[in-house]
Amino acid sequence: MEGVGLGAVAAAKAYANFDSAELATWKAGEPVPFLFLASTFEAIANQPKRLQMTQLLVTAFRTILATTPEDLLPAVYLCSNQVAPSHEGLELGIGDSILMKALCQATGKSMQKIKDDYAEAGDLGNVAAAARAKQKTMFKPKPLTVQGVFKAFQAIARTQGTKSQERKVDLINKLLVSSTDVEPGFIMRALQGKLRIGLGDETVRVALAHAQSLHRHGADNADGKLANRLETAVQAVKQAYSQCPSYDALIPALLQYPIEDLPDHVRFTPGVPVKPMLAKATTGIAEVLEKFTDQEFTCEYKYDGERAQVHYTEDGKVFIYSRNSENNTGKYPDIAAIVPSMVREGVKSMVLDCEAVAFERATGKILPFQVLSTRKRKDVEVADIKVQVCLFAFDCLYLNGAMLLQKPLTERRTALSQAVREKPGELQFALFKAHSYTSTDVEELGTFLNESVAAGTEGLIVKTMDSTYEPSRRSLHWLKLKKDYLEGVGDTLDVAVIGAWFGKGKRSGVFGAFLLAVYNPEGEEFQTISKIGTGFSEEQLKQFSEELRLHTIPTAKPYYRYSETLLPDIWFDAKTVWEVKCADFSISPRHKAALGLADPDKGISIRFPRLVKVRDDKTPEDATSAEQVAEMYFKQALTSGQQKGKQEDEE
Structure with missing residues (x-):
């Protein structure tokens, strides 16, 4: 078999x-x-x-x-x-205050009682189930149906405008009043955005x-x-x-x-974004050359921006999607406006994979991601734009009715040049070395890496010439070679901030340290990986403290995996993603990242983490996965000759 x-x-x-x-x-x-x-x-x-x-x-x-x-x-x-495909932007994730109001109305309990029960149980679904189980009704409600609940969820997600909160509360109340047995708990959890059943x-x-x-x-x-x-x-x-x-x-x-x-x-078509293909991290030039021995490969600049999948439909409309399939057209109206003028004659439809990068057109200088992140996320007016963006296109996934995902990179690059023309500072092709490398090209590859760093990029993406496009996969046919690979760890990690400790002394009044976690999609849980408390400026700590206080929750979520020996002073809903760099990985008795993947009873932690940047373009579920953490740990062990069982010696 x-x-x-x-x-x-x-x-x-x-x-x-x-x-x-x-x-x-x-x-x-x-x-x-x-x-x-x-x-x-x-x-x-x-x-x-x-x-x-x-x-x-x-x-x-x-x-x-x-x-x-x-x-x-x-x-x-x-x-x-979900209530709709990701690209339609319809989401539940209703705030706890609205859900508690609806629960008060449905059960007759006071808000203080609901809050107290929530603080004790730590799960609003359990609170709802218990409250409804004790409630007596004069008339048996009409049973809920799958179709009815789904339509109600869609209506709640679409409710906007004046008095939208009251209308949402009313819709949720009707669902709860009609719910029985285990239904209230799952209705509440679904509305929070997490079923939490693994x-x-x-x-x-x-x-x-x-x-x-x-x-x-x-x-x-x-x-x-x-x-x-x-x-x-x-x-x-x-x-x-x-x-x-x-x-x-x-x-x-x-x-x-x-x-x-x-x-x-069921085919790829403009207007419905695919999840982007991602690159595997490497620890240096030697690893790239080893993995691509006897293969033809090419190198592209790795731009420090935001992934942008550009769709041009047959009716002349332009849509721009993020790596999460979020419709970012409203964030980049300037890009959407210039794309039609860049389309070559005879092109009726196309999909390009690009990077949107902050760009100083007067000097032709690429600006860091932090500058790009200052742009508004929605409903941007072109007249108000202060940060200019250049679109760096590096792949063509669809052209004139033909899907190109299964075509080799060489053909997709040809299609890219046939689809659009360049305009400096607005739409450019990613800079790459067109010729093939061999295993002896260490010096040339190093030179090109240095050139990419000097140009203001993060490094290189190295691709095999015959690679197809693999949506939503982190492929071995694409490798990341970043400028800071010599620091010990070949890639950064994206982590969710789930807790914090109050600052002392000079840091009094702000948070002084934060609890970081990675995401385990198999168990739908966030697993702690490190505590970070150094490398912040006073201004950063003030800003982060103000922003994170908005996501304060009374107790840890049921889907947080953490050690009782490392409890923060305050917990946060997992909303914020940071990109961090670290010295190395260690087996940890206290942290739960990749629990059981490298050690049967212990997790993996990162040592000496430092903040690189805030990732507004990623959701917590897009954080580095537990499996990726384990891969990084084993790769480190192989490249540095460490023993598999090495444990953390410093937090």
């Missing part, structure tokens, strides 16, 4: 016994009760093993497919804690693929090929979603066509 994952093999054995008639409490064609999905969430939350989580979700999806397939789309969105997006898509394959073809394994069919379905769904990350497109196609036909019906 070569090429088939162990998960698919194990799953094939578990899917034989399924009877939707035993599981469905509703008749075929009737709306799926929300309690059915919420009960599935509860079962998943109590299941620590990934395989069993997947199987529970597969069973739920199969039951929906067998009874009310039109409810599969809202069910998948609710499992993913259900990652990858698991949802695997379950979706398995469920649809089993629904169409059954679970018969007489020919011994069920595991192959399940694995094939998973790869097809992952591939389709990576090229068109929208369940609005994927699920109708899954319901209508065979899974093997998905590429013909």
Whole structure:
């Protein structure tokens, strides 16, 4: 069974016994009760093993497919804690104050009582579930449905303008009043933006693929090929979603066509951004040359800006998306305005991968990211713009109806030059060395790295000439070679700030140190990696203290993993992302980053962290992952000859 994952093999054995008639409490064609999905969430939350989580979700999806397939789309969105594709910008993440007001109205409890219960429980979902369980009602409310909850969530996300808070409270109140059993807890958590049941997006898509394959073809394994069919379905769904990350497109196609036909019906298209391809970090020139031995590769400047995926549609519209698929067109109206004039004759549609960089046009000087971050994030007026931006284009993903993701870099570069013309200071091609390197080009590669640093960039991106574009993947075909690789760690880390300690002495009145965490998507949790308290100016500490106080929470979130021996004075909701540099990585008995990946009982910490910059362009979920931390640790051990078990000797 070569090429088939162990998960698919194990799953094939578990899917034989399924009877939707035993599981469905509703008749075929009737709306799926929300309690059915919420009960599935509860079962998943109590299941620590990934395989069993997947199987529970597969069973739920199969039951929906067998009874009310039109409810599969809202069910998948609710499992993913989304109300629309990412690029549409519709988000829940309702503030605790609004949720507590709605809970007061729904239960009749005072605000102080709700606050006290929240401080004790640390989970507003648990508070809601407990409050509703004790509440007696004269009339039994009409049961919530999957479709009804999803539409209510969409309405809440779209509510804006005057008295929007009151209207949101009213909508949430109606949901809570109609909720029973485990429903209130999951409604509240979903509205906060986190289900916190350990259900990652990858698991949802695997379950979706398995469920649809089993629904169409059954679970018969007489020919011994069920595991192959399940694995094939998973790869097809992952591939389709990576090229068109929208369940609005994927699920109708899954319901209508065979899974093997998905590429013909779910395709990358202008207006729907793909997650960008990312580069792997390296520790130096020698590592680059070692990894690319006997391969043709090229080098591009690595610009210190913000990723910008530029879409030009057939009706002449321009959209600019961030690395998180956020629509940034309103942030860069100046770029959106110049793109049509840069498009070459005969080009009707295109998608470019670029970096938006702060730029001083009078001198032709590239400015640091900190300058770019001072621009407003939304609704920018061109007349008010003080920080000019140059768009550095380095890839073409789509041109005139042709998707180029599977084409080699050489062809995509040709397409880039065919798509747009350059205009100095406004739209330029990323500077690169066009010829091929060999393993003996250490001196030349070093010279080009020095040139990139002198030009004001972060270093180089080294790419194999035949590499395809792999959306949302950190690929070994693209390597980062940064200017500060000689400092010991080849890359910086993006970390979430989740706590702080009050300053003393000269730092009295501000926070003096901060607790940092990385994100573990598998467990949907933030794991602490370090405490940082040096290298800040007084002005920075004042600014950070003012900004972070807005995100103060009464106690640590249930999805924070930390040590009781390292408790901050104050906790924050994970909203702020910092880029930090460190001296090295160590096995840590106190920190929880990558717990179990390098040591069975301990996590990994970073030593002597220092702040590089604030990353306004990243969400906490885009922080460096636990798996990346483990990779960096092992890479450090290999390059420095350290022993695997080395432990931190200084915090």
